[in-house]
Amino acid sequence: MNAIKGILNVLNLAEKLKFEMRHSWLSNGRQESVAEHTWRVGLMAVLLEPYIEESMDMAKLLKMIMIHDLVEAEARDIPAFDTLYDADRKEQKRLAEHAAMKNIEAMLDEAPGSDLRQLWLEFEAKETFEAKVANALDKLEAQLQHNEADMETWLEVEKEMIYLLSPHTAFHPVLEELRKAIVADAEAKLHVR
Known part of the structure; x- marks a missing residue:
C-alpha cells in the first residue's frame, strides 16, 4: 500500500471525530x-507532566491519547453510562471498537498500523504507567467538562458517576489530587442547584 495514501485514509476517517458528538456539553451550550x-x-x-515525578514516556503518552478514541470515528461514541450496568452493551462496544481498530490498522503499512494498534491495545489494557495516566486523564476530562456544562444537561446517573473516578486515579497522588479538585467542583455545582 502506498504509505501516504494510507495516512490520508486514516486522516479522512479521523475527520469524523470533529462531528462525532459526545454526551458532554460545553459551557456555551453546544x-x-x-x-x-x-x-x-x-x-x-x-500541563501535568512537570508534576509527575515518575519516569514517563511523554511521546508515548501523547500518542496514546491522540489515538485512544480514533475507533469512535467508525464505532461511534458510546457514553460510559450506557455500559455502566449493561454487560451486553459493554461487550458490543468492545467488539465494535476492536473491529474499527483492525480496519484502521489495515489502512496503514504493516509496521505503522501494528504500532498504532499496539498503542491502542495498551491504552485499553490500562496496565502500563502511561496507559494508566492516559485513562485517568480521559475520565477526569469528561467530568471536568460536565462540571463546566449547565446542570440541565446532566443525567441522574452522571451525578453518581462523579464518585466512580477514584479507581482510575488512586495509583498516583497528583492524579488523585486533581480528581479531588474536580469532584469538589462537581459537588459544589450539585449543591448550588
Whole structure:
C-alpha cells in the first residue's frame, strides 16, 4: 500500500471525530465533539507532566491519547453510562471498537498500523504507567467538562458517576489530587442547584 495514501485514509476517517458528538456539553451550550475531548486530554497531560515525578514516556503518552478514541470515528461514541450496568452493551462496544481498530490498522503499512494498534491495545489494557495516566486523564476530562456544562444537561446517573473516578486515579497522588479538585467542583455545582 502506498504509505501516504494510507495516512490520508486514516486522516479522512479521523475527520469524523470533529462531528462525532459526545454526551458532554460545553459551557456555551453546544455539544462537545470527540476531537475536542481528545485535544483537552492531551493538554491535561502536557500541563501535568512537570508534576509527575515518575519516569514517563511523554511521546508515548501523547500518542496514546491522540489515538485512544480514533475507533469512535467508525464505532461511534458510546457514553460510559450506557455500559455502566449493561454487560451486553459493554461487550458490543468492545467488539465494535476492536473491529474499527483492525480496519484502521489495515489502512496503514504493516509496521505503522501494528504500532498504532499496539498503542491502542495498551491504552485499553490500562496496565502500563502511561496507559494508566492516559485513562485517568480521559475520565477526569469528561467530568471536568460536565462540571463546566449547565446542570440541565446532566443525567441522574452522571451525578453518581462523579464518585466512580477514584479507581482510575488512586495509583498516583497528583492524579488523585486533581480528581479531588474536580469532584469538589462537581459537588459544589450539585449543591448550588
